[in-house]
Amino acid sequence: MTSGEPNVTSASDGKTAEGNGALDGEVLLDVQDLKKYFPVHGGVLGRSVAQVRAVDGVSFRLRRGETLGLVGESGCGKSTTGRTILRLIEPTGGRVLFEGQDLEGFDRAQFIAFRRSAQIVFQDPYGSLNPRMTVGSMLAEILKVHGLAETRVDRLARVRELLEMVGLHAEHAGRYPHEFSGGQRQRIGIARALAVEPKFIVLDEPVSALDVSVQAQVINLLRDLQNELGLTYLFIAHDLAVVEYMSDRVAVMYLGKIVEMAAAQELYRNPLHPYTSALLSAAPRRDPKTAPNRQRIRLSGDVPSPIRPPAGCPFYARCPHPGKDEECQRALPVLEEKEPGHLAACCKHSMAVGGA
């Protein structure tokens, strides 16, 4: 992948006075205290005996044309956050406002419109592509269902256009999913999302399953499409270098909560939460100028159970900060603005951990 600046607006000027680090511009998505608790069933009767707090009070705003990267270890709640926002999963609590309107109050027509406006691209599109349908028929069907192309001729033209938009060819319309490579299948997954002319797309690890050389192509395609179509992305990923390249801002999740959020360059240059420092120290450096030579921080201990999260800081048991104390163990740190546009949930943020 080539280096470059985030596309829509420069990450470094993405600071506003309102304190959530969002870029200036119209708020497209406003997520407020979102919660998703999954029941855990047990016993012979299979009753709900506990709850997994997969998403536990997540709040952020996304402006039109912006990309928010969402990172964190496996199981911290990234996919559940994305799917709950899209209402593929019902939330346990909180509010989601899309274009200023609360999803909760949507009537059927508004909800159908939201379903069109907000799409998802999965890590492995193969699982969700019908193996017995050609790519052209699959896309044409979507257009038909949503009333987006009146006649068969219109649909064929739009299918061709969609395939070309994602770097495939019109002739690919007659092929079946198994006839494509992994990268091509992901392009089909993107074409499927674009077919309904969305405004917002959750990209859930869209390149994690692809070869590194193919990853760069798909990432660049996603960025080009964002520029051309004014799309807004929630970009979920493991690879911190890819997230930095793609995102205007980045949110770091730990045990169902956002523990740090800032403009991408600011977060990478100046992490304030010890967990972010640890994640960055373990990641390969993309650009030595913006990523200082970090001493590797090895985290010991396990992530606490999302069924019984600790009362105080969820990161306490693994925190390598030399200044951690009883206060950390007692009180849950609030995600608050520590520096302009830079939020962190750590009361020891000002002391560097394993820095340059």
Ligand SMILES: Nc1ncnc2c1ncn2[C@@H]1O[C@H](COP(=O)(O)OP(=O)(O)OP(=O)(O)O)[C@@H](O)[C@H]1O
């Ligand atoms: N349908 C479900 N029922 C019960 N628990 C679930 C369900 N889906 C997710 N979970 C749990 O919720 C937590 C968050 O899962 P999620 O898939 O959102 O994490 P993630 O950050 O996307 O992980 P990964 O990086 O592995 O994709 C995990 O503890 C997971 O086991």
Ligand SMILES: [Mg+2]
């Ligand atoms: Mg996931």
